[in-house]
Each structure stands twice: as C-alpha cells, then as structure tokens.
Amino acid sequence: MAMIFMREDRQMAGSEEKRGFWGGLREGLRKTREGLVRRLDRILSGKARLDFQTIEELEELLITADMGVGTVQRLIQKVDSTLRGGSGQGPDLIRSRVKEAIVEILQPREAPLEVDRARPFVIMVIGVNGVGKTTTIAKMGWMWKREGKRVMFVAADTFRAAAIEQLVAWGDRLGIEVVRQQHGADPSAVVFDALQAAKARSLDVVIVDTAGRLHTKTNLMDELKKIQRVAGRVQEGAPHEVLLILDATTGQNALSQAKLFHQALGVTGMAMTKLDGTAKGGILVALAWELGIPIRFVGVGEQMEALQVFRAREFADVLLGDEEG
Amino acid sequence: MFDNLSEKLQALFKRLRGHGTLTEANIQEALREVRLALLEADVHYKVVKEFIESVKEKALGQEVLQSLTPGQQLLKVVHQELVRLMGEGERRLNLSGSPASLMLVGLQGSGKTTTAAKLAKWLRAQGKTVGMVPADVYRPAAIEQLEQLGRMLNVPVYKPAQGEDPVSISVKSQNWAREKGLQVLILDTAGRLHIDEPLMEELRKIKVAVAPKEVLLVVDAMTGQDAVQIAQSFNEKLQITGVILTKLDGDARGGAALSIRAVTLRPIVLVGVGEKLDALEVFYPDRMASRILGMGDVLTLIEKAQAAYDEKKALELERKLRKEEFTLEDLLEQIRQVRKMGPLEDLVKMIPGAGNIRGALDPTFGEKELKKMEAIICSMTKEERRNHTIINGSRRLRIAKGSGTTVQDVNRLLKNFLEMRKMMKKMGKMRRFAMGRGIPLWSR
Numbered sequence: 122m123a124m125i126f127m128r129e130d131r132q133m134a135g136s137e138e139k140r141g142f143w144g145g146l147r148e149g150l151r152k153t154r155e156g157l158v159r160r161l162d163r164i165l166s167g168k169a170r171l172d173f174q175t176i177e178e179l180e181e182l183l184i185t186a187d188m189g190v191g192t193v194q195r196l197i198q199k200v201d202s203t204l205r206g207g208s209g210q211g212p213d214l215i216r217s218r219v220k221e222a223i224v225e226i227l228q229p230r231e232a233p234l235e236v237d238r239a240r241p242f243v244i245m246v247i248g249v250n251g252v253g254k255t256t257t258i259a260k261m262g263w264m265w266k267r268e269g270k271r272v273m274f275v276a277a278d279t280f281r282a283a284a285i286e287q288l289v290a291w292g293d294r295l296g297i298e299v300v301r302q303q304h305g306a307d308p309s310a311v312v313f314d315a316l317q318a319a320k321a322r323s324l325d326v327v328i329v330d331t332a333g334r335l336h337t338k339t340n341l342m343d344e345l346k347k348i349q350r351v352a353g354r355v356q357e358g359a360p361h362e363v364l365l366i367l368d369a370t371t372g373q374n375a376l377s378q379a380k381l382f383h384q385a386l387g388v389t390g391m392a393m394t395k396l397d398g399t400a401k402g403g404i405l406v407a408l409a410w411e412l413g414i415p416i417r418f419v420g421v422g423e424q425m426e427a428l429q430v431f432r433a434r435e436f437a438d439v440l441l442g443d444e445e446g
Numbered sequence: 447m448f449d450n451l452s453e454k455l456q457a458l459f460k461r462l463r464g465h466g467t468l469t470e471a472n473i474q475e476a477l478r479e480v481r482l483a484l485l486e487a488d489v490h491y492k493v494v495k496e497f498i499e500s501v502k503e504k505a506l507g508q509e510v511l512q513s514l515t516p517g518q519q520l521l522k523v524v525h526q527e528l529v530r531l532m533g534e535g536e537r538r539l540n541l542s543g544s545p546a547s548l549m550l551v552g553l554q555g556s557g558k559t560t561t562a563a564k565l566a567k568w569l570r571a572q573g574k575t576v577g578m579v580p581a582d583v584y585r586p587a588a589i590e591q592l593e594q595l596g597r598m599l600n601v602p603v604y605k606p607a608q609g610e611d612p613v614s615i616s617v618k619s620q621n622w623a624r625e626k627g628l629q630v631l632i633l634d635t636a637g638r639l640h641i642d643e644p645l646m647e648e649l650r651k652i653k654v655a656v657a658p659k660e661v662l663l664v665v666d667a668m669t670g671q672d673a674v675q676i677a678q679s680f681n682e683k684l685q686i687t688g689v690i691l692t693k694l695d696g697d698a699r700g701g702a703a704l705s706i707r708a709v710t711l712r713p714i715v716l717v718g719v720g721e722k723l724d725a726l727e728v729f730y731p732d733r734m735a736s737r738i739l740g741m742g743d744v745l746t747l748i749e750k751a752q753a754a755y756d757e758k759k760a761l762e763l764e765r766k767l768r769k770e771e772f773t774l775e776d777l778l779e780q781i782r783q784v785r786k787m788g789p790l791e792d793l794v795k796m797i798p799g800a801g802n803i804r805g806a807l808d809p810t811f812g813e814k815e816l817k818k819m820e821a822i823i824c825s826m827t828k829e830e831r832r833n834h835t836i837i838n839g840s841r842r843l844r845i846a847k848g849s850g851t852t853v854q855d856v857n858r859l860l861k862n863f864l865e866m867r868k869m870m871k872k873m874g875k876m877r878r879f880a881m882g883r884g885i886p887l888w889s890r
Contacts, residue, residue: 185671250721291586371666
C-alpha cells in the first residue's frame with residue numbers, strides 16, 4: 122500500500138512542477154479569459170471613453186462572468202468616475218482601470234490560511250450539496266501533508282450515502298488518517314471523539330467534512346452550530362476556521378449561500394471550486410465586495426495541486442486576460 | 447436586490463395610471479426592471495435580451511384591461527411568455543423497449559446519483575421494475591453510493607467487475623437487466639466538465655453502445671450564466687432528450703431553467719425538491735416563471751381580482767363615496783367581493799413580501815370576521831341597510847338574534863362602518879382613493 126501512495130505523490134509533485142503555481146489557474150480560466158479578452162478588446166477598440174453603448178456592453182460582459190448586476194453597476198460607476206478625472210482615455214487605460222477596480226475589491230480578501238497558530242488547527246468545512254467539499258478536503262490534506270504536517274480527516278457527513286467511504290478512499294490514497302463512525306451517527310459525536318484523539322496525539326491539522334446542506338434549511342444549520350459548539354468544548358478556539366466551499370458554476374445564489382452560512386456560523390474563510398469551466402468566477406468579486414470574509418483557496422482542476430492560494434491580482438489578471446500583470 | 451420585482455413594478459406603474467394601451471414609453475422602464483430581475487435570477491444575458499424583445503413585441507399596442515394597471519398588464523405578458531417558453535404541457539418519459547435505458551449526465555455535483563435513486567423510486571411507484579447502473583468509476587465511492595441507495599430502496603444495482611470501464615459497464619448491464627426482467631435501467635454516469643473532451647467522448651460511446659431512450663441532463667438550479675454553455679455542449683455531443691433540475695428546495699431563482707430551454711429547446715421533465723428520495727416532482731412552467739421573476743403568486747392574485755371585481759360596480763362605489771352615499775348595503779357588496787377572491791389569509795400570502803401587510807391587518811380580521819359581518823348586514827331590513835341612523839336599541843337586539851351574534855358585535859360593525867365612512871370621505875377628498883383599480887380595500 123505504501124508503495125502506491127509514494128508513486129501517486131511523485132506523480133502529483135511532478136505535474137505540479139511542470140505547470141507552475143498559477144499555470145493551473147491560468148489554464149483553468151483560459152476559457153473564461155479567452156471569451157472575456159476577445160470581447161473586451163472588441164468593446165474597447167477605438168473607444169476613447171465610456172459612452173453609453175460601451176457601458177452597456179461592458180455591463181453585459183461582466184454579467185456573463187456571473188459578477189451580478191449590482192456589482193457590475195457599482196464597478197462601472199467606479200471606473201467611469203476615475204476616467205472622467207484623467208486625460209488620455211484609450212482602450213488600454215480603460216481596461217487597466219477595470220482591472221484595477223477589480224483588484225481593489227479583491228485585495229482586502231486576500232488572506233491565506235495560517236494553520237500554525239493552533240495545534241491541532243481545526244477546520245470545519247461547510248457548503249451546499251455538490252460543491253466539492255470532500256475533494257477540496259483531500260486537496261488541502263495533501264498540501265499540508267507535503268509540508269510535513271500531520272493531518273487528520275473527520276468524516277462528519279454521516280447522512281449522504283457513501284460519503285464516509287468517499288473520504289476514507291481519499292485518506293487511503295493520500296495516506297491520511299480518517300476518523301469515522303457508522304452511517305447515521307451523530308456528526309457532533311464523531312467530531313468530539315476525533316478532536317479528543319487529535320489533541321492527545323498533538324496533530325497539526327484536523328479537517329472536518331460535513332454533510333452538504335442547503336443554506337435555507339434551519340434545522341440543518343442548527344446541526345452545524347452544534348458541531349461547532351462541541352468542537353469548541355474539546356479545544357478552546359476550535360474550530361479555528363469555518364471554511365465555506367462555493368461552486369464557481371453557481372450564479373447569484375452564491376451570495377445568499379455565503380450570507381446565510383455566515384449568519385448561522387460566522388464563516389471565517391471561503392474557497393471556490395470548479396473554476397476550470399467556462400465563463401465563471403465573477404461572483405467572487407461580488408462576494409468580496411459584499412462580505413468581509415477572506416478568500417482562502419481557488420480550485421482549478423481535478424488534480425491534487427489544482428487547489429491554489431487565492432491571490433487577488435493574479436485572479437484579476439487571469440479573469441481579464443493580462444498574463445504579464 | 448430584486449427580491450420584489452412586482453413591488454417595484456407597482457410603484458413604477460402608479461405613475462402610469464390611466465393609460466389605455468401599452469406603449470413604448472410606458473413600458474420601457476418596466477422592461478428594464480424585468481431585464482434586471484431576469485439577470486439577477488441567472489438567466490443568461492443573451493437569453494434575456496431576446497426575451498425582452500419578444501415581450502416588447504407582444505405587449506406593444508395591447509389594450510390594458512379595465513381592471514388592470516399597465517404594469518399588471520405587462521407583468522401578465524411577461525409571465526405568459528415565460529410559461530410559454532419553458533413548457534409545452536406535460537412531458538412523459540419514453541419507457542419503451544426492454545429494458546428502456548435512461549442515461550443521466552451532467553457536471554460534478556449536480557446531483558446525478560441522488561436523482562438516479564429518486565427516479566428509480568418514482569418509476570417503481572408507477573409500476574415499473576427498475577434497476578440502476580453505476581457508470582461512474584472516477585469519483586471515490588460513487589459506486590458504493592449507488593449501491594447503498596439501491597439497498598435503501600430495494601432496487602437492484604448492477605455490480606461492475608473490478609476495473610471495468612464505463613462503456614463496458616453500460617453494455618453489460620443491458621444483459622443483466624434482461625436476465626432480471628427489468629423494464630427500466632437508470633445509468634448514473636460520472637460528473638464531468640462540458641469542456642472535458644475525452645470524458646465527453648466517453649459519454650458519446652456509452653450512448654452509441656446502449657441506445658438509451660432518454661439522455662437526461664441533470665442541472666443544479668443554482669447554476670449561473672454558464673448554464674448556456676453547459677447545456678449547449680452536452681446537447682451537441684449527446685442530443686439530450688430532457689432536463690432534470692435539482693436543488694430547487696433552496697432559494698435559487700432558477701433562471702438557468704430558462705437559459706437551458708432557450709439553447710436546447712429540450713423540455714424540463716422533472717425537478718428535485720429535497721434530500722429525501724421521494725422529493726422528485728413534475729415540472730410546472732407557471733410556478734417556475736413566478737419563481738424566476740421573484741414575484742410569488744402575484745399573477746394568480748391579479749387574475750382573481752380581475753375575475754371577482756366588476757368595474758361598473760367599482761365606479762358606482764367611487765361616485766357614492768364622493769357623495770357620501772356609502773351605505774351598509776355597499777359594505778355588504780364589498781365584503782362579498784373580497785370573499786369571492788378566496789380566504790383573506792391566502793390572498794395576503796399571495797402578495798410577495800406581504801410581511802408588512804400581514805402585520806398591518808388586524809389578525810382577527812380574517813375570513814370568520816367577514817362572514818360575521820355579512821351575516822349581520824343580512825339580518826337587517828332594506829331600510830336599515832340604506833339608512834343606518836334608524837338602527838336603535840331594539841333593532842340592534844333583533845339583528846343580533848337574527849344573525850346569531852351579540853349586540854356588541856352589531857355595535858362594533860356599526861362603529862367600524864362609521865369610521866370607514868369617515869375615512870373614505872377624507873380619502874375621497876384627497877382623490878387618492880383607488881377603488882376603481884384592481885384590488886379593493888388594499889389598493890394604495
């Protein structure tokens with residue numbers, strides 16, 4: 122068994138070197154970017170300033186990237202007012218202003234997750250059904266394991282069929298211990314036992330996988346609150362991170378998800394998965410603008426290294442197609 | 447942001463009262479609101495554009511019905527057009543052949559496996575013998591998940607050989623189904639990105655090998671603008687036959703439904719509305735239309751008001767109010783108009799964002815109260831109804847006995863009636879009393 126893990130690890134590490142840190146995101150966002158760039162160029166070519174038609178087209182362009190009407194309008198207002206002040210308003214300037222405006226919104230949310238400030242550092246992973254919680258957990262686990270940290274997974278999704286088996290399969294593949302009970306067990310009880318063990322053995326990072334649930338179901342939100350309380354009872358300050366996973370394919374509902382999960386649990390970080398499709402990712406700008414929650418990671422592919430620390434400028438560069446940026 | 451489109455439109459249209467027809471000028475601003483509402487609901491912008499154009503074409507020049515405001519009239523056109531675009535009656539699954547294979551395809555996390563189980567349960571309830579096939583060999587424990595669901599439902603699940611590839615699994619399961627005498631076979635394929643060429647090719651191979659009766663695209667109702675590309679790619683590669691929309695039990699407005707319909711022209715067959723395995727429903731285009739517009743059942747309300755309210759009577763009432771001729775007989779008429787529209791609580795519930803209205807209404811002022819008022823007035827003589835001043839003590843006692851109420855009830859009614867008259871007189875003077883339009887009593 123150990124042989125298998127080592128081989129997989131090597132493969133993963135090799136492919137990571139080849140692709141470079143942001144290469145994955147670039148590649149993942151290429152479709153989005155190609156569309157955006159081509160259209161942005163078309164819109165901006167020969168335009169001296171933001172006239173009505175340009176604004177309309179810019180608005181549509183950004184909306185197609187799921188940025189949301191409200192955010193887009195605010196963004197355009199912002200860009201328009203900065204342009205009015207200056208002179209020499211060529212298309213390049215307009216584009217760089219749009220990008221700067223986006224960076225300005227995203228920058229304050231750029232705050233990588235520091236897992237060294239507690240031991241064990243407990244991360245509770247939450248989100249609606251099917252956003253990629255378990256896969257993200259596997260990717261995070263692999264990342265920290267490579268850094269030499271001792272990681273534990275906790276299978277607190279005791280509801281969905283074979284959710285435990287899914288996490289266990291990842292644990293086996295990555296060589297990470299998975300604490301589990303049977304299907305239908307009380308998730309808080311699973312977390313309680315796991316944290317006791319993790320504390321006794323002084324592990325570095327504990328990642329708790331919870332069942333996906335729609336943010337509108339109050340009873341299920343209460344279950345998460347209970348898990349949170351129980352974690353805090355075993356270890357002061359736990360969970361240190363309540364990490365909300367969002368699916369990049371999701372449209373404006375991501376805002377509602379973030380708001381309601383935040384209201385119930387006090388979300389401390391967000392990660393966006395599946396940024397490797399087409400025309401997506403804009404909702405992160407809306408999220409950054411409307412909520413003060415740090416964005417920790419973006420997931421840009423199925424490979425293990427396709428989970429990357431969120432960087433505002435790189436994200437904006439890729440979104441608007443400025444590779445040099 | 448645009449949770450309450452209808453409220454916005456109402457406000458907008460208050461300024462537009464008195465127009466006889468819908469014109470470019472009086473619907474422009476409203477169309478803009480509709481456009482924003484659709485975008486907020488995640489309908490693709492190109493689809494929105496086309497939709498707005500077609501609504502405009504249909505609406506322009508339309509005569510505004512007597513009992514409606516231009517706003518309500520336009521909203522009706524918008525709603526009708528949405529319903530028309532999203533559905534053409536009920537669509538039944540093609541279950542001919544032995545077995546009839548149904549192939550579920552879609553992105554990761556859209557809910558294919560859960561939907562497979564729901565579908566199995568749903569079809570079995572219709573008397574079919576059903577089996578499920580796990581053709582997802584990529585996601586860890588995906589096969590195990592379907593097996594567990596099968597055990598829960600007592601539905602047989604094909605067991606793939608170790609390392610068997612999805613195409614082979616799909617082909618072999620056909621014989622397995624025949625041996626077991628199954629009528630329907632549900633193929634649960636692996637989630638994949640629509641731009642993942644090798645995996646899309648794998649699906650095409652499965653389709654060619656199995657010749658499924660239905661290829662159903664499973665889409666998350668929360669999907670954003672990308673729904674168009676997703677649906678287009680899957681449709682181009684696989685010629686999907688229908689769509690299943692999942693996770694509709696959340697608060698997503700579900701504009702993806704319209705986008706998908708627009709680019710594929712395939713029907714939305716079923717919707718997933720919960721985590722339980724029986725939470726699968728037939729798709730209702732009218733409900734979806736209201737949901738996308740974010741306007742509750744305001745359309746039903748408009749229609750009810752339209753049916754219940756007679757314009758001529760309303761005008762007569764307005765005249766009477768101005769001349770202070772409002773009598774108990776008129777009050778009776780009003781009560782009957784309101785009651786014709788259905789239970790009051792239901793009516794209030796139909797108004798989107800009705801929270802404040804519900805709060806403003808006296809909680810006791812419900813259906814029961816209206817019934818009581820009706821009974822009391824009915825126990826009065828014609829003369830008493832026309833001239834309330836003659837109702838003395840002994841008349842009150844008689845009316846109470848006749849209506850099965852108490853003198854206090856009669857007194858309260860008379861007091862309310864007088865207050866109402868006073869208030870109406872004031873409002874009449876301000877000429878803002880809008881009884882002649884739309885909904886009586888609540889119209890502001």
